[in-house]
Amino acid sequence: MAFDIEMIKEVYAQIPSRIEAARKVVGKPLTLTEKILYAHLSEGAAGQAFKRGTSYVDFQPDRVAMQDATAQMALLQFMQAGRSQVAVPSTVHCDHLIQAEIGADKDLSKAKDKNKEVYDFLASVSNKYGIGFWKPGAGIIHQVVLENYAFPGGMMIGTDSHTPNAGGLGMIAIGVGGADACDVMAGLPWELKFPKLIGVKLTGKLSGWTAAKDVILKVAGILTVKGGTGAIVEYFGEGARSLSATGKGTICNMGAEIGATTSIFGYDEKSAAYLSGTGRSDIAALANGIAEHLTGDSEVYANPEQYFDQVIEINLSELEPHVNGPFTPDLAWPISKFAAAVRENGWPAKLDVGLIGSCTNSSYEDISRAASLAQQAVDKKLVAKSEYTITPGSEQVRFTVARDGFLDTFDKMGGVVLANACGPCIGQWARHGAEKQEKNSIITSFNRNFAKRADGNPNTHAFVASPEIVTALAIAGDLTFNPLTDTLTNSEGNQVRLDEPRGLELPTKGFAVEDAGYQAPAADGSTVQVLVSPTSDRLQLLDSFAAWEGVDLTGLKLLIKAKGKCTTDHISMAGPWLKYRGHLDNISNNMLIGAVNAFNEATNSVKNQLTGAYGEVPATQRAYKAAGIGSIVVGDENYGEGSSREHAAMEPRFLGVRAILVKSFARIHETNLKKQGMLALTFANPADYDLIQENDVIDIKGLTTFAPGKALEVVFHHADGTSHTVVANHTYNQGQIEWFKAGSALNLIKAKA
Ligand code: SF4
Numbered sequence: 001m002a003f004d005i006e007m008i009k010e011v012y013a014q015i016p017s018r019i020e021a022a023r024k025v026v027g028k029p030l031t032l033t034e035k036i037l038y039a040h041l042s043e044g045a046a047g048q049a050f051k052r053g054t055s056y057v058d059f060q061p062d063r064v065a066m067q068d069a070t071a072q073m074a075l076l077q078f079m080q081a082g083r084s085q086v087a088v089p090s091t092v093h094c095d096h097l098i099q100a101e102i103g104a105d106k107d108l109s110k111a112k113d114k115n116k117e118v119y120d121f122l123a124s125v126s127n128k129y130g131i132g133f134w135k136p137g138a139g140i141i142h143q144v145v146l147e148n149y150a151f152p153g154g155m156m157i158g159t160d161s162h163t164p165n166a167g168g169l170g171m172i173a174i175g176v177g178g179a180d181a182c183d184v185m186a187g188l189p190w191e192l193k194f195p196k197l198i199g200v201k202l203t204g205k206l207s208g209w210t211a212a213k214d215v216i217l218k219v220a221g222i223l224t225v226k227g228g229t230g231a232i233v234e235y236f237g238e239g240a241r242s243l244s245a246t247g248k249g250t251i252c253n254m255g256a257e258i259g260a261t262t263s264i265f266g267y268d269e270k271s272a273a274y275l276s277g278t279g280r281s282d283i284a285a286l287a288n289g290i291a292e293h294l295t296g297d298s299e300v301y302a303n304p305e306q307y308f309d310q311v312i313e314i315n316l317s318e319l320e321p322h323v324n325g326p327f328t329p330d331l332a333w334p335i336s337k338f339a340a341a342v343r344e345n346g347w348p349a350k351l352d353v354g355l356i357g358s359c360t361n362s363s364y365e366d367i368s369r370a371a372s373l374a375q376q377a378v379d380k381k382l383v384a385k386s387e388y389t390i391t392p393g394s395e396q397v398r399f400t401v402a403r404d405g406f407l408d409t410f411d412k413m414g415g416v417v418l419a420n421a422c423g424p425c426i427g428q429w430a431r432h433g434a435e436k437q438e439k440n441s442i443i444t445s446f447n448r449n450f451a452k453r454a455d456g457n458p459n460t461h462a463f464v465a466s467p468e469i470v471t472a473l474a475i476a477g478d479l480t481f482n483p484l485t486d487t488l489t490n491s492e493g494n495q496v497r498l499d500e501p502r503g504l505e506l507p508t509k510g511f512a513v514e515d516a517g518y519q520a521p522a523a524d525g526s527t528v529q530v531l532v533s534p535t536s537d538r539l540q541l542l543d544s545f546a547a548w549e550g551v552d553l554t555g556l557k558l559l560i561k562a563k564g565k566c567t568t569d570h571i572s573m574a575g576p577w578l579k580y581r582g583h584l585d586n587i588s589n590n591m592l593i594g595a596v597n598a599f600n601e602a603t604n605s606v607k608n609q610l611t612g613a614y615g616e617v618p619a620t621q622r623a624y625k626a627a628g629i630g631s632i633v634v635g636d637e638n639y640g641e642g643s644s645r646e647h648a649a650m651e652p653r654f655l656g657v658r659a660i661l662v663k664s665f666a667r668i669h670e671t672n673l674k675k676q677g678m679l680a681l682t683f684a685n686p687a688d689y690d691l692i693q694e695n696d697v698i699d700i701k702g703l704t705t706f707a708p709g710k711a712l713e714v715v716f717h718h719a720d721g722t723s724h725t726v727v728a729n730h731t732y733n734q735g736q737i738e739w740f741k742a743g744s745a746l747n748l749i750k751a752k753a
Contacts, residue, residue, distance in 0.1 A: 385477020
């Protein structure tokens with residue numbers, strides 16, 4: 001039901017010849033990452049070699065996965081493309097909107113009620129356009145993808161930063177914004193800067209208390225939260241081959257915390273075992289047929305320094321369990337040094353809550369090893385001192401670990417099973433008392449531990465570790481407990497030691513599930529109605545943006561001259577606004593409210609040139625729109641850096657801003673603006689930024705001869721009757737100019753469809 005074997009056959013049929021062609025143009029042995037990237041070049045990019053870290057390349061991914069929060073705008077946009085079906089297999093996963101409070105059943109039913117209109121929209125739009133829909137309670141996107149869709153040698157994009165989880169099964173899987181997902185579903189290629197390559201050679205073998213999680217906790221300590229930026233991390237060596245596929249998934253998942261584009265392991269016996277264990281022996285058989293192409297060339301792994309931009313070596317036999325944090329995932333402490341760090345830094349040693357599971361660590365192996373410790377606590381008459389929660393990653397895992405008795409074991413230890421959803425990992429945790437903002441410690445087997453992420457309390461010291469270490473510390477209730485060396489006092493007053501955790505990579509009786517929570521799309525969705533209430537304040541169907549009127553733009557007002565940093569978060573804030581991400585009109589009320597106005601140094605206060613009064617940026621722009629007047633936004637360096645949030649480009653477009661003129665752009669935002677039919681321009685002379693005055697009226701000239709490489713002119717008419725003409729550069733190619741003329745990239749796709 002859930003995977004598309006025909007698509008995989010097609011991909012595998014092409015992989016050998018494409019890799020051979022790449023080897024010829026690159027002229028040397030290839031890493032696994034290069035093989036998969038070159039095997040997925042779009043038609044226009046085929047036959048070329050690319051420079052790491054500089055070339056922008058078009059790829060053709062095999063799959064798209066979307067989580068429910070980001071899927072809303074991606075799919076509202078996709079509806080504009082005029083297609084009857086998605087161009088590549090795609091799925092939606094309802095995991096982010098379920099709040100954890102009491103326990104799985106009650107929390108799930110409350111979420112279904114509260115988010116009904118969002119779920120109804122996602123279910124109906126998926127049904128109509130051929131998209132697989134995973135209902136609330138079915139599981140967390142990355143675990144469901146690993147169990148059902150990830151395949152060695154494939155390429156996937158997902159609208160979530162931990163999409164790289166699928167790298168555990170040998171897939172290039174990259175987190176993107178909704179606009180990219182929309183493009184790929186609409187049949188467009190997808191652009192990525194050809195990444196640098198970091199090789200991590202794993203030697204030795206894990207044993208005892210050490211788990212796969214400790215590999216990435218160690219790597220995060222070495223590379224820090226920025227060290228992987230612009231790079232793909234490729235793991236190899238005998239140590240890599242000894243890790244379970246789900247352990248590899250954990251490592252790739254948390255690679256997002258070092259800023260890596262993605263992470264990947266090669267195909268091996270463990271991958272084959274996991275594929276077979278999850279009902280996909282046919283894919284394992286296909287992968288076996290091209291196995292030499294699903295790993296790096298032997299010359300690469302023999303001399304990695306010659307082929308990777310950076311190489312790290314970790315001996316798994318010597319690796320200690322780690323605890324990382326607080327407040328950042330790269331503050332790495334081997335367990336032997338952690339207790340001293342807790343004392344020296346004055347972090348609260350009393351552990352309030354231990355949380356295991358999430359998309360990062362909820363495999364059968366993780367749960368069974370944690371349960372072996374919970375069982376010991378019961379057998380050795382230890383009473384767990386901390387609260388303890390378990391978040392299964394999927395209904396299939398939950399059902400199987402319940403069948404095998406692990407959830408009963410946790411129950412005996414006082415554990416609470418939460419819904420198969422993100423819950424506390426994304427701040428969807430109604431933690432009682434968090435509002436008091438007391439200093440406290442929690443430890444999780446999740447991936448991120450930035451301040452306020454789990455419970456909104458800035459004084460919660462969140463640490464990250466393997467599920468085994470989380471469980472041991474929750475039993476002890478004490479962050480300074482080292483289960484490798486220390487004893488605990490049981491209810492009879494005896495000193496007892498926890499033995500090393502034990503578990504199984506895969507269930508001996510196989511996975512089982514009664515209702516996985518999957519809804520297959522209609523074979524013919526032409527009569528399916530997409531459900532969006534016209535009175536909804538969370539969802540709104542989009543209207544196409546108007547095409548360019550065919551003449552130069554004149555009489556535009558200056559909306560804001562933004563000073564200094566203006567990230568996508570300044571342009572379209574997150575937090576409480578996220579609830580409106582499926583409603584363009586409502587979310588547009590946050591447009592640019594974080595940007596600093598260069599004329600008064602204030603945020604969300606700009607001069608309305610129609611009235612002379614100062615007002616909020618969105619309200620001022622709405623006044624211009626109502627008067628039929630366009631506007632422009634002027635900005636500083638690296639305008640639009642940060643997340644790839646498409647709302648930051650859609651909101652100004654929706655409210656009638658015609659151009660963004662800045663000293664420089666963050667590339668993704670610049671592309672997003674182009675896709676929405678906006679003019680994204682840069683000062684040829686950045687010092688011209690200083691010429692722009694608060695009451696300027698603006699003309700943009702040269703649009704009737706708009707061409708690649710040809711600058712436009714922007715005339716600023718000042719209130720004193722003088723004017724300045726500014727040369728404005730752009731990076732539009734001919735195709736992107738057509739987007740501008742059509743009003744948006746989607747308008748053009750629709751016209752062609
Ligand atoms: S469990 Fe956490 S990291 Fe995973 S998808 Fe959900 S919010 Fe993201």
